[in-house]
Amino acid sequence: MRPGFLLGEVGNGLRRNFSMFVSVVLVTMVSLFFLGVGLLAQAQVNTAKGEWYDRVQVSIFLCTPDSTDAPGCAGGAVTPEQRDQVESDLQGLEPLVTEYFYESNEEAYERFTEQFRNSSALDSVPQESIPASFRVNLSDPSRYEVIRAAFEQAPGVDSVEDQREVVDRLFAFLGALSWGALALAVAMVVCAVLLISTTIRLTAWTRRRETAIQRMVGASAFSIHLPFILETVAAALLGAALAVALLWATVRFGISGFLSELLAGESGLVSLVGERDLWLITPFLVGGAILLAVVTAWMALLRHVRV
Amino acid sequence: MITMERVSLRYAKGDPWALEDVDLDVTRGEFCFVVGESGSGKSSLLRLVILEQRPTSGRVLVAGHDLGELAPRRVHLLRRQIGTVFQDFRLLSGKTVAQNVAYVLQVLGASRHEIKQRVPETLALVGLDGKGKRLPHELSGGEQQRVAIARAMVNKPPILLADEPTGNLDPDTSQDIVAILDRINRAGTTVVMATHDTTIVDRFRKRVVQLHDGVVVRDQAEGGYREVVAP
Secondary structure: HHHHHHHHHHHHHHHHHHHHHHHHHHHHHHHHHHHHHHHHHHHHHHHHHHHHHHHOOOEEOOOOOOOOOOHOOOOOOOOOHHHHHHHHHHHHHOEEEEEEEEEHHHHHHHHHHHHEEEEEEEHHHHHOOOOOOEEEEEEHHHHHHHHHHHHOOOOOOEEEEHHHHHHHHHHHHHHHHHHHHHHHHHHHHEEEEEEHHHHHHHHHHHHHHHHHHHHHHHOOOHHHHHHHHHHHHHHHHHHHHHHHHHHHHHHHHHHHHHHHHHHHHHOOOOOOOOHHEEEHHHHHHHHHHHHHHHHHHHHHHHHOOOE | EEEEEEEEOOOOOOOOOOOOEEEEEEEEOOEEEEOOOOOOOOOHHHHHHOOOOOOOOEEEEEEEHHHHHHHHHHHHHHHOOEEEEOOOOOOOOOOOOHHHHHHHHHHHHOOHHHHHHHHHHHHHHHOOOOOOOOOHHHHOOOHHHHHHHHHHHHOOOOEEEEEEEEEEEEEEHHHHHHHHHHHHHOOOEEEEEEOOHHHHHHHHHHHHEEOOOOEEEEEOOOOOOOOOOOO
């Protein structure tokens, strides 16, 4: 079969079964999109874990007039002396404490108002209830307990928080997202397989006369099957391209844009999956789509097209 | 060209035999009518030749291939040596006459040049020159069958099988169709035609193989239909 004729046959097939073609494109797109989301979420967990842990800080929140529960806040809001004591204790903990900075009550309130600028609850929060804090970087973040033991009961200290807990919650969420997306991807792949199989059966039926003639005149099984396979691969490739475009938009505008801005505002964490991670998984998505199309189409052809 | 040795066929266990102990030898360049009433096994016999069906027992040899030993992936090579014509023409309704005939060559990977040369040649052979641009529904039944013959012959196979090719045609047109098959045969192609058209068989006086309930009951050179004797 010459390439020109083969392409003509493929084109005719696509025109005749256009709606089925579109449905295979869409179902492939959705399944690969979920697969991509799952893979990117995994990549996020794997690549960011070390870096995030290194960058997270321990926060030592100082007492506000509202904090009464903590033993160190018995005297009400933190005094300048208590604050200086905490600072000098921190200096005494070098080299475990590699760096620290002080966020004053005004700075904290400013950040808070910026972060919740769209929330109506903001008006009811007085500036005094937003605590000042020391943000502490550790040479070994796993030794957080040392800081906690040293400052938890200290006068003027309301609480000591390890940001790793926040990050761990984020990782747990990402892990769940990843597995959820992969599970959906598997379900969608099953749909894709069934749909491709049905499409082949319908296409074979609409083209039964042509295939009967091809058999009769001695076309090989391969050349009879080839147009069907190429049509399926074309649909799968288009679906894969759309899925990659959708993932790119998600990464570009959703993660690199919106989410990283949000997280950067929250904790200074900006190491998120980016376009590079997407280009790394793209060959697998496209390769997977082609493999899925070829294998499924081949199996369906063996069942539905006699050669 | 076509040899059958003690060939029997039944479609399912417990079914009656569609063919039973058939011995047949059709030599190169021969024209052979296979006659018999409906259900006598004519079509089954032709199906064995193109390997649409494998026999339950016995040996079939076609154009040098022992079909029992022919691997499924090589069946297409056998079919390239056999042209086939059916009662219902089986043309592609959306393609013109020339496109229907060219389709075979395209499927088999012939060059544009070859197609340009062979299609008009073959249409002329069946008396359809000048009608290449017509669509099948614009043609009479006889003309459609000529297109089917052209399609079967465009690849120049050494064997032509025709399964009731005149079944849908009036007597005059039928004669024209068989005259074309005769002409093709005279040019060297082995022709096997299954039919129950009495007039045709009587008129052309070719070899007649008569089947009854799957058994060959007569194999006669230059026979007629009326000489058919119920066993």
